[in-house]
Amino acid sequence: MTLMTQQERLRGELESLVAQYGTARNALMPILQEVQRKYYRIDDYAIQVIADLLDIHPVEVHSVVSFYSFLDFKPKGRFVVRLCQTLCCEMADKDRVARQLSNDLGIEFGQTTPDGKFTLEYANCIGMCDQGPALLVNDKVHTRVTPEMVNQIIESCRQVFGLHATQPMEH
Amino acid sequence: MSDKPISQDTSRAPTSQKRATPIQAGAKDAIGGSVSVTIDGEKTKVPLGTTILEACREMGVHIPTLCHHSDLCIAGVCRVCVVEVEGMRTLQAACAFPITAPITVRTHTAQVRRSRRHIIDLMLKYHYGECYACGRNNNCELQALAKEYGVDFFRFGHPDKPMHDVDRSSHSVVRDMNKCVLCRRCVRTCIDLQEVGVLEAIERGEETTISTYLDKPLGDVVCINCGQCINRCPTGALRANDPTDEVWAAIEDPTKHVVIQTAPSPRAGIGECFGLEPGTPMTYEMNTALRRCGFDKIFDTNFTADLTIIEEGTELLIRLYKALVEKDTEVALPQYTSCSPGWVKYLEHFNPEMIPNLSTAKSPQQMFGAVIKTYYAKMHNIDPKDIVTVALMPCSAKKFECNRPEMCDSGFKDVDYGLTTRELGKMISEAGIDLPAMPKSDFDDPFGTATGSGVIFGATGGVMEAALRTVIELVVGCKVEDLFEHADILPVRGFEGVRYVELPITEVGPVPEIVSHLVPNWDWLKGATLKVAVAHGTANAKKVLDDIKAGGKFSECHFIEFMGCPGGCIGGGGQPIPTSPEIRAARAAAIYAEDADCEVRKSHENPAVLKIYNDFLMEGPCGHLSHKLLHTGYTARGKYIS
Ligand code: SF4
Ligand code: SF4
Ligand code: SF4
Ligand code: FES
Ligand code: FES
Numbered sequence: 001m002t003l004m005t006q007q008e009r010l011r012g013e014l015e016s017l018v019a020q021y022g023t024a025r026n027a028l029m030p031i032l033q034e035v036q037r038k039y040y041r042i043d044d045y046a047i048q049v050i051a052d053l054l055d056i057h058p059v060e061v062h063s064v065v066s067f068y069s070f071l072d073f074k075p076k077g078r079f080v081v082r083l084c085q086t087l088c089c090e091m092a093d094k095d096r097v098a099r100q101l102s103n104d105l106g107i108e109f110g111q112t113t114p115d116g117k118f119t120l121e122y123a124n125c126i127g128m129c130d131q132g133p134a135l136l137v138n139d140k141v142h143t144r145v146t147p148e149m150v151n152q153i154i155e156s157c158r159q160v161f162g163l164h165a166t167q168p169m170e171h
Numbered sequence: 172m173s174d175k176p177i178s179q180d181t182s183r184a185p186t187s188q189k190r191a192t193p194i195q196a197g198a199k200d201a202i203g204g205s206v207s208v209t210i211d212g213e214k215t216k217v218p219l220g221t222t223i224l225e226a227c228r229e230m231g232v233h234i235p236t237l238c239h240h241s242d243l244c245i246a247g248v249c250r251v252c253v254v255e256v257e258g259m260r261t262l263q264a265a266c267a268f269p270i271t272a273p274i275t276v277r278t279h280t281a282q283v284r285r286s287r288r289h290i291i292d293l294m295l296k297y298h299y300g301e302c303y304a305c306g307r308n309n310n311c312e313l314q315a316l317a318k319e320y321g322v323d324f325f326r327f328g329h330p331d332k333p334m335h336d337v338d339r340s341s342h343s344v345v346r347d348m349n350k351c352v353l354c355r356r357c358v359r360t361c362i363d364l365q366e367v368g369v370l371e372a373i374e375r376g377e378e379t380t381i382s383t384y385l386d387k388p389l390g391d392v393v394c395i396n397c398g399q400c401i402n403r404c405p406t407g408a409l410r411a412n413d414p415t416d417e418v419w420a421a422i423e424d425p426t427k428h429v430v431i432q433t434a435p436s437p438r439a440g441i442g443e444c445f446g447l448e449p450g451t452p453m454t455y456e457m458n459t460a461l462r463r464c465g466f467d468k469i470f471d472t473n474f475t476a477d478l479t480i481i482e483e484g485t486e487l488l489i490r491l492y493k494a495l496v497e498k499d500t501e502v503a504l505p506q507y508t509s510c511s512p513g514w515v516k517y518l519e520h521f522n523p524e525m526i527p528n529l530s531t532a533k534s535p536q537q538m539f540g541a542v543i544k545t546y547y548a549k550m551h552n553i554d555p556k557d558i559v560t561v562a563l564m565p566c567s568a569k570k571f572e573c574n575r576p577e578m579c580d581s582g583f584k585d586v587d588y589g590l591t592t593r594e595l596g597k598m599i600s601e602a603g604i605d606l607p608a609m610p611k612s613d614f615d616d617p618f619g620t621a622t623g624s625g626v627i628f629g630a631t632g633g634v635m636e637a638a639l640r641t642v643i644e645l646v647v648g649c650k651v652e653d654l655f656e657h658a659d660i661l662p663v664r665g666f667e668g669v670r671y672v673e674l675p676i677t678e679v680g681p682v683p684e685i686v687s688h689l690v691p692n693w694d695w696l697k698g699a700t701l702k703v704a705v706a707h708g709t710a711n712a713k714k715v716l717d718d719i720k721a722g723g724k725f726s727e728c729h730f731i732e733f734m735g736c737p738g739g740c741i742g743g744g745g746q747p748i749p750t751s752p753e754i755r756a757a758r759a760a761a762i763y764a765e766d767a768d769c770e771v772r773k774s775h776e777n778p779a780v781l782k783i784y785n786d787f788l789m790e791g792p793c794g795h796l797s798h799k800l801l802h803t804g805y806t807a808r809g810k811y812i813s
Contacts, residue, residue: 025183044385048811056183057368058812059384059392066373 011049013038018053028054028064032071041072069123077112079157081105082123082136089125092132100147101135104154117161118154179668181710182363184244209275223254223265223276232278235287235316238354239266240403241751242737244363249354251290251316254278262286288320296327298406299334299349305407310748312405313352335380340388342574343396343412343567343744351381351408357400364737366710367517369394381408384812392812393520395709397513397735398567398591398744411567411745414588415598421559421587422465429559430547431461432539434472435629436565436740437592439761443747443754444596445606450757452765455611457595460604462612472562473625474618475535475542477774478783479510480625480637482801483532484645484774485686485792487638487730496695503527505704505719505728508634510534512572513735513744515805517709522716523807531802535628536562536569537578539618540585541800546787550617555581561588563595565629565743568735580800591745617779623766624774630759631707631739632663632670635732639663639674639703640773646693648680651773658772663703664763666738666756668711671724674701685775685784688791702728708737 004012017034021027031050035042042050042065051058065071083089083098102108105118112119128134131143135153142153182189205216208226217226222245227234238249247267254265257275262283265276277283294313302308335348353372358381361369369392373382383392401409421427442451461469487506493499509515509530518525533541539562544555562569566589572578573586590598599606613619624640627633639660640651651658662672679693704725706715712733719726736742738755741762771777788797 052810057362057371057384059368059371059382060362062382062384063371063373067375 007045010046014046014049014053018050023054025054025056028056028061032061032065036071040078041075043073047073069121075112075116077117077119078161079117079137080119080121081153082121082126083109084124084126084128084132084134085122086125086129088129089132089134094133096147097133097135097145097150100150101154104150118157178714181366181668181708181714182244182359184359184363189244206270207273208270209273211276211278217270219271220269223256223263223268223270223274224252226270227254227265227276227278234265234278235319236266237312237316237352237405238356240356240359242364242403243356243359246355246359249290249294249352251287253283253286253290255280255283284320288322289326291316291320291322292326294352295322295325295329297330297334298352299330299332300347300407305350306410306413307407307748311407314406338389339412340390341394341396341412342390342571344389344394344398344401345410345412346389347408347410348380349408350406352406353379353381354405355381356403356405357381357409360399360403364708364710365395365397365399365517365735366713367393367395367397367520370400387812393808393810395513395516395520395735396568396571396744397709399736399742401567401744402742402746402748402750411591411594412570413594414570414590415594418561418588418590418598421561426557427559428467428553428557429465429561430468430470430543431466431561431563431590432470432472432475432536432543433457433461433563434536434565434740435476435626435762435765436743436746436758437563437595439629439741439758439765440565440592440746441596441599442607444593444600447607448757449754450759450761451607452761453606454765455613456606456609458614459609459612460599460602460606461595463604463609464598464602466561468615470539470543470618471614471621471625472535472539473621473628474777474779475538476510476625476628476637477622477777477780478538478542478801479532479535479628480634480641480774481685481780481784481792482538482797483508483530484638484641485689486530486532487642488646488686489689489793491729492690492695495699505725505731506530508730508732510628510634511568511733511735511740512566513568514709514712514733516568516571516808517712517735518716518733519806519808520810521713523809525716525719526805526807529805531798531804533578533801533803534569534572535625536564536589537572537585537803538801540573540578540587541581542783544581544583544585545800546783547617555583558583559587560585561590562586563590563592565592565740565746566736567591567744569745577803580803592743593745593747596747617782620771620777620779621769622774622777623769623772625777626762626766626769629740629762630664631734632665632705632732633739633762634734635663635672635703635705635730636660637774638730638732641775642701643674644773645683645686645775646680646696647676647678649678657767659763659767663705663732666707666752666759668706668708669715670705671728672703672705674703675699676701683775685781685791689793701730704728704731706731707734707739709733709735 017031021030035046047061048058051061065073109120128143133145134143206219207216224234234252237251238246245267247264252265253262255277256263333349338346358370361367370381372379421429438454442453458469490502494502507528540560543560548555570589573589578585624637643651676696676699679697706712715725741758742755
């Protein structure tokens with residue numbers, strides 16, 4: 001068995017992504033999304049390798065990553081809970097849901113639980129305005145969320161850890 | 172071998188952001204070639220695709236701009252140029268609106284004026300800075316706009332404390348993001364013109380800032396110190412690291428012998444700091460002003476420019492001899508020029524594997540420093556530790572260069588301070604001197620005699636022209652004037668991003684004494700074709716390097732001149748602000764005019780140069796002592812940012 005450092009493996013993966021999507025400017029987004037999906041973040045090393053492979057500059061990739069809410073530079077929890085804070089959900093009393101989330105996870109919005117499992121954030125309108133309050137757990141949508149449901153949603157996430165605690169999870 | 176033509180455009184911005192090239196379908200009055208536009212009630216015709224801004228300028232109608240710059244692609248981000256276009260619901264950005272159908276434009280309606288004023292007010296809401304304590308006072312586009320629109324109070328407030336730390340980590344560029352208006356000119360400069368890619372907008376909305384990669388200090392990233400971003404920043408957010416306090420202190424210290432060398436480009440630009448037209452030469456007035464400021468000696472960097480030509484030219488001949496006669500396959504060709512420190516650092520970062528191609532000759536600035544603290548010190552019996560060498564340069568990268576740790580071959584720091592044209596302009600004003608009114612005076616001996624070849628180093632193509640003048644005469648044995656009228660080698664001149672010239676060597680002459688220790692004869696060059704190229708702005712350099720890596724036609728060149736800044740040194744990052752293609756062309760014209768006026772126009776005929784090889788560098792060009800003092804080594808830096 002050949003020993004590969006994590007960086008070498010990541011580089012190899014990025015090279016095959018570039019082979020798949022090409023080196024044009026518009027290949028950047030799908031590549032970043034794939035990296036985000038797999039590693040939950042796009043770190044310094046990945047940024048510099050992507051920039052190198054696309055013959056652009058690391059700061060340009062950094063700029064794109066920082067622009068989009070769904071691309072992360074800093075590590076986040078395995079489950080990112082994003083509660084909509086836009087008008088319709090606000091009027092549908094998202095604050096109750098927010099309090100419950102904070103309470104159940106023991107963190108404030110913008111924070112990650114110390115065990116690295118959950119991150120709690122606000123999002124802007126996610127297109128579920130008629131069914132608010134709405135929230136996203138990673139890319140799964142929950143609508144008409146009540147404080148009671150919060151408990152179940154979080155519990156079902158915790159289950160995943162219990163069952164497959166050692167396996168990387170694919171969404 | 173690829174023979175793809177090198178395109179003029181360096182920007183990789185999407186086509187929609189490129190400067191619209193007006194579609195010229197034949198004459199302006201041909202059908203479909205032009206479009207009519209009514210601006211403030213006056214009707215005119217412009218080529219299809221002209222922007223509203225260009226059309227207005229054509230008609231003499233002033234439109235304020237901030238993010239627009241004639242060297243850069245269109246951004247349309249500041250919105251200060253808004254105008255009313257009949258039939259459109261919202262105001263339109265004049266700089267980003269190509270006219271493709273007849274339109275009616277109104278440039279100063281109540282709505283337009285109010286919107287512009289609000290945009291300025293909003294910028295000031297986030298602008299921390301006091302004009303009287305700012306390096307751009309009276310030369311600031313934001314300040315000028317505030318005046319134009321009569322801002323007399325802060326409608327939306329004004330910060331009373333800084334929001335960002337000032338980044339002083341770089342030897343060359345100081346970043347004060349408190350003064351940034353997010354016009355992204357620096358971003359477009361660093362990416363599109365220079366392909367260095369240090370700066371980008373990070374985050375979005377009101378959190379947007381201009382940042383380096385991961386917000387690292389500028390001194391720790393791949394910045395090549397070219398200062399091109401400074402020259403295009405409309406405000407005081409970017410400026411050069413100013414050593415004038417230290418220079419004044421040295422002048423006022425009676426134990427110090429303060430020597431200044433002045434490069435060719437500042438003399439063609441400094442007049443602009445005193446309200447003169449770009450391209451007004453101030454060479455001799457500046458000498459007087461420098462004496463009145465208190466410098467002990469004023470030398471012309473042209474002396475070491477000539478020395479550079481001899482050293483670098485000799486190095487090239489040695490490389491060619493090794494490659495062609497001794498069939499040494501290790502020799503790195505083409506040889507690249509090394510006088511532009513921005514370009515040198517670019518290569519160290521982005522193509523460190525090509526460092527062997529870089530001439531080992533130091534830049535004229537650094538050669539001069541080493542010569543002053545050795546040869547000159549000995550000649551005048553001055554202890555080199557008491558000499559302070561100041562270099563007046565059009566360049567911010569020279570500040571970094573003189574601080575490179577290896578630049579101490581004289582046993583002391585060879586060049587103590589790099590001063591930009593702008594900073595000297597400030598010193599002269601501080602001393603109460605009106606530069607244009609100064610009587611003329613000459614440079615000091617023993618390095619006073621300048622040649623035209625040294626002068627033209629300031630413009631892109633100049634180093635190549637100077638080198639060719641010398642190589643032709645040394646090798647071919649005829650006068651350059653026999654081949655090129657007035658010894659003006661026009662094919663290497665101009666502002667085209669990349670230029671390529673072939674020069675067949677049909678005759679060879681006897682080997683002149685100055686290089687007779689290196690080659691027995693020139694027969695091996697007879698029938699050869701000398702291939703040279705010129706590139707300016709590192710985005711153009713990148714194109715040439717990419718072509719070389721792909722085995723294209725530039726890989727067969729023998730010698731390539733690279734300049735870090737667009738236009739060469741006359742467009743350097745230390746030159747007066749603003750800059751534009753027209754301003755750079757005017758400065759270049761001043762330099763070529765000075766060359767034409769010179770009595771001696773070829774480096775190898777400079778008597779001071781011949782004397783130094785006679786009296787001091789006795790082993791001749793590329794000899795032992797010149798290797799120690801006039802040559803240097805480079806650092807493979809790589810582009811990964813740790
Ligand atoms: S950047 Fe311009 S507006 Fe701001 S303080 Fe300086 S001179 Fe004044
Ligand atoms: S000095 Fe040159 S390389 Fe550095 S940030 Fe400015 S434009 Fe980019
Ligand atoms: S630093 Fe200067 S050039 Fe860059 S965005 Fe800010 S104001 Fe514009
Ligand atoms: S307002 Fe919450 S989903 Fe649209
Ligand atoms: S100058 Fe037109 S948008 Fe900035």
